[in-house]
Amino acid sequence: MDLEKLINKVLKMDVDEVSLILEERDRRQVRYSNNRIDISKLWLQKSLQVFLAKGKKVFSTTIWDVNRAEEMIQRYVKILGNLPENKNFFGINPEKQSYNRGKMDSSLLDMDLEWIAREVIDGAVEKGARRVAGVIYRDHVKREIATNYNSHKEEVAGMDIVVRAFNEYRNAGQEAVTTAESRDIENPREIGERAGSIASMSGNPKAGKEGKFKVLFHPLGFGSLVSYSMHLASAFMIDSGMSFFADKLGKKIFSEKFTLYDDPIFFCSGHRTFDEEATATRRTPLVDKGMVKNYLHSYSTAKKFDTTTTGNAGIIRPQPWQAVMENGSKSYEDLLNDTDRGLFIVNLWYTRFQDYRNGDFSTIPRDGIFYIENGEIKESWKGIRVSDNMQRIFSSILDVSKERMKVKWWDEVLPSYLPYVLVDGVNITRSTL
Amino acid sequence: MRKILDGIEAKYAEVRYIKVLGEEVVVKNGVVEGVSSSEEGGIAVRIINEGVGFAATNRMDKVEDAVRVAEKLSRKGNGNVPFSQEKTYEDSWSVEEKKKIENMALEEKIKYLLDIDRALKAPMKIQALHDKIVEKIYMNSEGTLIRARIPRVEYFYMMGVMVDGNFEQSYRQYGITGGYEIFDMYDLKGILLEEEEALTKVAKAKKSPEGVFDLVIGPEVAGIIAHESCGHPSEADRILGREAAQAGESFIEPDMVGERIGSEIVNVVDDPTIEHSFGYYRYDEEGIPARRRYLYKEGRINEFLHNRESAGKMGVHSNAAARSSSWNREPIARMSTTFFEPGDYSFEELVEDVKMGIYMKSFTEWNIDDIRYNQKYVGREAYLIENGEIKEPVKRPVLEITTPGFYSRVDAIGKDLEFYAGTCGKGDPMQGVDVWMGGPHIRLRNVKMR
Numbered sequence: 076m077d078l079e080k081l082i083n084k085v086l087k088m089d090v091d092e093v094s095l096i097l098e099e100r101d102r103r104q105v106r107y108s109n110n111r112i113d114i115s116k117l118w119l120q121k122s123l124q125v126f127l128a129k130g131k132k133v134f135s136t137t138i139w140d141v142n143r144a145e146e147m148i149q150r151y152v153k154i155l156g157n158l159p160e161n162k163n164f165f166g167i168n169p170e171k172q173s174y175n176r177g178k179m180d181s182s183l184l185d186m187d188l189e190w191i192a193r194e195v196i197d198g199a200v201e202k203g204a205r206r207v208a209g210v211i212y213r214d215h216v217k218r219e220i221a222t223n224y225n226s227h228k229e230e231v232a233g234m235d236i237v238v239r240a241f242n243e244y245r246n247a248g249q250e251a252v253t254t255a256e257s258r259d260i261e262n263p264r265e266i267g268e269r270a271g272s273i274a275s276m277s278g279n280p281k282a283g284k285e286g287k288f289k290v291l292f293h294p295l296g297f298g299s300l301v302s303y304s305m306h307l308a309s310a311f312m313i314d315s316g317m318s319f320f321a322d323k324l325g326k327k328i329f330s331e332k333f334t335l336y337d338d339p340i341f342f343c344s345g346h347r348t349f350d351e352e353a354t355a356t357r358r359t360p361l362v363d364k365g366m367v368k369n370y371l372h373s374y375s376t377a378k379k380f381d382t383t384t385t386g387n388a389g390i391i392r393p394q395p396w397q398a399v400m401e402n403g404s405k406s407y408e409d410l411l412n413d414t415d416r417g418l419f420i421v422n423l424w425y426t427r428f429q430d431y432r433n434g435d436f437s438t439i440p441r442d443g444i445f446y447i448e449n450g451e452i453k454e455s456w457k458g459i460r461v462s463d464n465m466q467r468i469f470s471s472i473l474d475v476s477k478e479r480m481k482v483k484w485w486d487e488v489l490p491s492y493l494p495y496v497l498v499d500g501v502n503i504t505r506s507t508l
Numbered sequence: 509m510r511k512i513l514d515g516i517e518a519k520y521a522e523v524r525y526i527k528v529l530g531e532e533v534v535v536k537n538g539v540v541e542g543v544s545s546s547e548e549g550g551i552a553v554r555i556i557n558e559g560v561g562f563a564a565t566n567r568m569d570k571v572e573d574a575v576r577v578a579e580k581l582s583r584k585g586n587g588n589v590p591f592s593q594e595k596t597y598e599d600s601w602s603v604e605e606k607k608k609i610e611n612m613a614l615e616e617k618i619k620y621l622l623d624i625d626r627a628l629k630a631p632m633k634i635q636a637l638h639d640k641i642v643e644k645i646y647m648n649s650e651g652t653l654i655r656a657r658i659p660r661v662e663y664f665y666m667m668g669v670m671v672d673g674n675f676e677q678s679y680r681q682y683g684i685t686g687g688y689e690i691f692d693m694y695d696l697k698g699i700l701l702e703e704e705e706a707l708t709k710v711a712k713a714k715k716s717p718e719g720v721f722d723l724v725i726g727p728e729v730a731g732i733i734a735h736e737s738c739g740h741p742s743e744a745d746r747i748l749g750r751e752a753a754q755a756g757e758s759f760i761e762p763d764m765v766g767e768r769i770g771s772e773i774v775n776v777v778d779d780p781t782i783e784h785s786f787g788y789y790r791y792d793e794e795g796i797p798a799r800r801r802y803l804y805k806e807g808r809i810n811e812f813l814h815n816r817e818s819a820g821k822m823g824v825h826s827n828a829a830a831r832s833s834s835w836n837r838e839p840i841a842r843m844s845t846t847f848f849e850p851g852d853y854s855f856e857e858l859v860e861d862v863k864m865g866i867y868m869k870s871f872t873e874w875n876i877d878d879i880r881y882n883q884k885y886v887g888r889e890a891y892l893i894e895n896g897e898i899k900e901p902v903k904r905p906v907l908e909i910t911t912p913g914f915y916s917r918v919d920a921i922g923k924d925l926e927f928y929a930g931t932c933g934k935g936d937p938m939q940g941v942d943v944w945m946g947g948p949h950i951r952l953r954n955v956k957m958r
Contacts, residue, residue, distance in 0.1 A: 106936065108750045112559060115581035118836055119565040119574050120550075135544045139566045151545060159540050159618060189584050208752035210936050239753040245879075249753070315536055316632035317668055317677065391534075391542045424756075429873030429886045429904060432632075432668060432675040437884060439877050441756075458882050460875070460908070485754050486938045506882045507956035508913035 076123075076141055082221040084145060088152045089129065092167050092223050094352050094390065096124040097141070099217040105188040108208035110196050112189060124351070126390055127151060128167065131160035133391065163314070165378035167352040167390060169224045174355045175340055177229040177348045182257040184215055184232060191263045195238045198267025203275035204240035204248075207267065211236055214344070225353035233344030233490075235483055236260060238267050239442060240274040246455060248273025249422050249442035251295055253344040253483035253490050273421060273443045276455070283444065283456035283505055289417030289473070290461075290501040291410055291447070294480040294493040298398065299423040299438065301335065302489040304465055305395035307431065308337075308361050308369075309387070310376035319434030319466055320367060329365040330472035334401035336360050337371060337387065338492075343481050345397025345490030350388040356396065359385040362469070371395055398491035403475040410476055410497045412450035418503070419445040419452060423461070424487055434465035437504075462504040471499040509647050512553065512571065516579055520556040520591060522648035524793070525549070526835035530640035531614065535621040537633055543614065550835035553578050559585015560817075564836035590820030594796055596650050601790040602657035605687025609639045609659050612688045624665075624697045630704050632668035632677075637661075639688075652795035660786065660942060661690045662929060665700060671711035676903075677872060678703050678888055680728075683786035683929030683942055693784070706869075706889040709901045716890060716905035716957065722865035723907065723952045724858050724893065727926035729871050729885060730848050730947030735930065737911040738776040739846035739945075741880035742803040742811070743829070743934075744818035746841075754936045756878025759911065762822060764809050770915020773851060776804040778813060780828070780844035786929040787844035787943040789831075794839055796828040803846070807915065813841045833939035840935055848947030851921030858920055858951045865893035866905050866957055884908045906958040917955055922948035 078097050085093050104116040123138040125148060134155045138144050188211045199207040212235040219228045237251045250270040254260060292300075307318040339347045339356040347356055352374060360368045372380065373388035387393040411419070421443030428436045437460050444456040476495035483490045509523045527549035534542040550566035553575050561581030563574035621635045642658040662683035669676055680703075684690045725733070741758040745751055748762070779800040780789045789798050794816050802810045814822070815830035818841055830839035859867070868887035876883035887905040891898050907914075927946035933939070 104937075106750075108752050109748075111587065112585060113750055114560040114562055114838065115584055116561075116838070117563040117574060117577045117581065119563070119567055119570045120836070121567050133542065135542060136546055137548070139546075139548045139550065147547065154543070154545065154614065157615065158543055161540055161542070163536075163539050163541065206749060206752070208749060210753055237753050241752070245757075247752075311536075311541075315634055315666075317634070317666060424878060425875035427873045427875050429677075430675055431677060432670075435873075437873060437875060439875055439882070441878055458877070460882070460884060462884075462906075485936060486933065504884075504908055504958075506884075506908045506910045506913065508909050508917070 078219050078221045079226065081144060085148055086223065088149060089156060090127050090152055091130060092128040094126040094167055094220065094222045096351060097219045098122050098124065101215045103188055103213045105192045105211045107192045107196060110200065110207050112192055115189060125151065127155050128164065129155050131162060131164050132158045133161050133164050134158060163379055165375045167222055168354045168374035168384055172225045172353060172355045174227050174348045177231065178342050178346065179230050179232050180256050183213060183234050186213060186234065188213055191236065194263040195236060195267035198264035199238060199240035199271035202268045202271030203242065204271040205243050206241040207238060209238040220349055220353045222353045227349050227353060229348045231346055234260060235344065236263060236266050237484060238270040240270040242274040242277055244279040246274060246277035246280050246457065247442045248277060249295065251482050251484035251488065253481050255343050255346055259481065277443060278455055280455040280457035283459035283503065285504050287500045288503055289414050290498050291414055291417065291419045292496045292498065293421040294495060295482045295484060295488060296420045296423045297496045298482050298488040298491040298493050299426055300465065300468065301398045301491065301493065302487065303426050305337065305398055305489065308371050309393045310370045310372050310380060311392040313370050317431040319432060320370065321432065323367045324370065325367065327366040328466060329362055329469040331365045332403065332472045332475055333362055333365055333469055334360065335362040336399045337395045337397065338399040339396035341397060341399050341492055343397060343490055343492060344483060347396060350386045352388040352390050354384050354386040354388060356386040395489060398489050398493065400475065400493045402477050402479050402494045404477055405474055407476045407478055407495045410474055410495055411447065413474065413497060414447045415449055417447045419447055436465055437462040458505050460504050461501055463502045468498055468501065473497045473499050509645060512575055513647055513649055516555055516575060518555045518557050518579065518582060518649065520649055522554050522646065524552045524835065525645045527643045528640050530638065532636060532638040533617050533621060535625055535635045538625050540618055552835055554838060555579050555582040556589045556591060557582040558587060559583065560589055562838050592816045592819035592824065592826050594816065594826055596652045597791065597795055597797065598653045599791065600655040603659055603685050603788065605659045607688035609641055609661065609687050620691065624700055627697055628700060628704055630667045630669045634666040636664045646793065646795055648795060654791045654795045658685060659687055660685050661688060663696060667700065667704065669704060669707045669711055671708055674711040676707040676711045678707055681929040684784045685786060685788035686784050710889060710903055713901040713903045716866060716887065716902035718958050720954050721957050722862045723955050723957065724862065724865060724867045725950050726869040727924065727947050727949065728928050729868050730950050731928050731945035732871060732874055732885065733914065734776050734846045734848050734947055735843065735945040736876045737880050737883055737914065738803050739778055739843040742813050743841045744812040744814045744822060747812060748818055748821055751934065755934045759879045759881040760809060767809050768807055769804055769809050769912055770807045771918050772807045773921055774804055774807045774915050774918050775802065775849040776846065777802050777849060778843050778846045782845050785845040785927065785944045787941065789844065792828040792830040793832045794826065794830040796826045798828045801827050813843065815839055815841045831941050833941045837935065837939045842934065842941050843932060843943050845927065845944035847927065847945060848921065848950060850923045850925045850948040853920045853922045855922060855924065855949050858922055858949055859893055859898060860896040862893045863895060866902065867891045867893050867898055868905055881911050883911065907955065909955060917952040918950055919953050920951040922950065924948045
């Protein structure tokens with residue numbers, strides 16, 4: 076399909092602004108559990124994402140039968156004419172863009188996923204795991220965009236390796252590695268070994284206790300908190316009022332140690348060079364040394380907020396691409412030593428808010444919960460919950476490690492590059508019956 | 509499709525074609541933020557030899573390539589893949605739309621949402637109205653051929669009120685299998701106005717007291733509990749560990765059928781055959797006829813939710829729980845409509861002999877661990893009960909309890925029954941499937957509340 080030709084035809088229809096994104100995707104997956112491969116999958120997909128505007132009237136769709144694109148767009152243009160105006164829409168980005176050079180490590184495309192799965196399983200078992208489960212993904216995307224004002228192409232590839240290892244007491248350890256570079260996963264067995272080691276270290280866990288604890292979060296666990304929060308930093312959510320970031324721009328409300336970016340330039344699996352209106356992506360500080368610096372914007376939401384786009388379109392609903400946190404100067408071991416009485420938590424899941432506006436939430440630790448006394452891991456726990464407030468958590472960060480890890484997990488954790496994070500006074504609760 | 513199937517060399521193979529026509533309108537704080545329409549379709553094959561290979565494509569020029577790769581992948585396994593033996597069926601089924609989706613003009617949908625928006629005073633509100641018509645053809649190498657046409661409509665809202673700096677929020681989903689008769693089944697404007705009033709009352713209320721109380725939960729709370737701590741742990745693939753790295757496992761072991769989980773009056777079922785239900789189906793995604801399943805019966809673990817893979821591993825027959833959310837997803841064990849069966853108490857009878865209690869009518873935040881044992885529900889609309897009477901509203905009561913802890917404290921079940929819609933998440937890549945969950949009012953004795 077010639078996107079340039081298509082957009083020229085569409086612009087002759089009764090529309091003012093258009094964004095077309097043609098995406099061709101070749102994705103592989105291997106899922107495994109109980110130390111064996113359950114299923115190997117392949118997806119071959121091609122789609123055309125369409126955004127149409129006439130004045131302040133907007134319409135969007137994804138066309139899966141791209142051979143019928145022109146005919147379908149003609150139909151959608153007729154619908155567009157009858158829609159009410161979206162007074163929050165201020166156009167798509169008209170400024171000429173200069174793009175960062177996209178990168179792709181082609182050697183990811185030739186990797187044998189079934190071999191990786193077996194290596195990961197063997198690595199975990201070698202470290203004492205009884206059962207190992209997980210998933211390996213390899214994604215390869217060719218993406219091309221054309222708008223009234225800009226056009227560009229990119230080709231990206233990424234790989235995810237997720238492994239959850241169980242010991243004889245059904246206690247688990249987990250690793251969820253993501254990358255765009257084959258050198259990161261030259262030794263997949265070692266990823267399995269790390270998960271297996273956590274599982275073995277967990278032993279037979281004790282029932283956890285309630286109270287306020289210093290918590291050292293693994294990058295994966297903190298990634299869950301950061302990922303949920305970044306969705307709430309979208310200008311769409313700020314505008315709705317349903318976000319604890321609302322009315323906080325320019326205010327220093329978090330810890331000095333907390334600096335968070337949306338950074339699709341960073342070369343990892345969330346790497347991309349343009350957003351959904353062809354704005355060149357960039358590294359956007361959301362929180363700078365505790366101060367809320369930016370929300371995530373498209374051109375249109377930025378106009379409404381009297382600022383400039385951050386390259387995060389979704390034209391109507393801006394979205395985060397990749398979380399990156401600044402690191403600190405202390406090692407993970409140093410942070411562990413700094414913990415007189417606390418917990419080390421590897422992973423979190425099922426984060427839910429009872430109050431989006433103020434940030435009251437709870438989430439469930441899993442895949443390694445360790446009680447620390449005087450800088451040493453004393454025992455493994457189970458059955459606890461973090462019941463706290465997101466603003467309070469981010470304002471109580473005591474320190475972050477110098478090591479950072481590339482993590483991504485399921486629908487919980489965005490592609491992220493994060494340190495270990497030590498947080499003071501985290502409220503831990505548990506079931507009482 | 510027959511040609512594709514005939515060209516595959518395998519112990520077992522299936523082909524699925526799914527096409528979905530959909531439309532969605534989103535309104536945020538009085539503004540029509542987005543209108544989208546979609547026509548999505550594709551073909552998937554699942555092939556079993558020494559392993560299982562799966563391929564999906566929406567590119568008709570790539571179907572042959574996809575099938576060849578899936579066949580190759582199916583030979584990469586190193587063992588026997590147990591798959592339950594089932595009868596074969598040839599059938600077509602569809603669901604009637606009393607008010608056809610195609611006849612509902614976009615302008616009417618927009619007007620409906622804007623009318624609700626204008627009626628509300630809440631400063632924060634998002635609404636979405638989504639409809640779809642799903643057409644499927646399923647065929648396997650054993651001779652099963654099922655055609656289906658399934659219309660569904662769903663409505664979602666999110667609302668926040670602020671009273672003197674105190675914030676309260678609510679979000680709910682309403683959905684049916686059928687057409688725009690959904691607007692006759694639910695008075696959505698009335699529901700949201702009631703909800704706004706309730707949130708406003710709660711925003712001014714005091715925090716719910718801590719201590720041991722009798723607890724009466726409403727149908728919405730009963731529904732989420734049935735879904736989370738009965739439906740999910742009864743999914744056989746979780747029990748067998750296949751979802752271990754994602755949605756997790758289950759506190760239930762394969763040999764726990766018959767073990768006590770709660771009081772004798774507790775019956776929780778999952779039933780895909782309830783008319784209009786959001787997760788309604790007549791045949792599952794492996795061509796097995798749907799039926800009601802008693803997951804917890806008379807307080808005991810009774811039956812698991814199976815697809816053919818889990819059934820084969822456990823040496824039983826599938827009970828038609830295989831669902832795939834899209835043309836490009838594999839069928840896995842899922843819920844449909846999960847609910848507590850009603851008892852014989854009226855709401856007044858449930859409340860009348862409660863000396864000191866809490867009525868948790870609806871919920872906001874909730875979560876549960878990945879073996880479905882430790883769970884938390886935070887009340888959204890809630891009241892104190894004193895000497896058999898509903899008293900003043902209280903803010904955000906918290907129930908944090910284990911699964912057997914909850915079910916064993918149930919001492920009376922109402923005779924009412926309500927359902928709520930949801931999108932259940934599971935699988936990797938994620939598969940959100942349409943479900944209902946529900947129940948009657950239920951009373952528990954002596955539970956710790958915060």
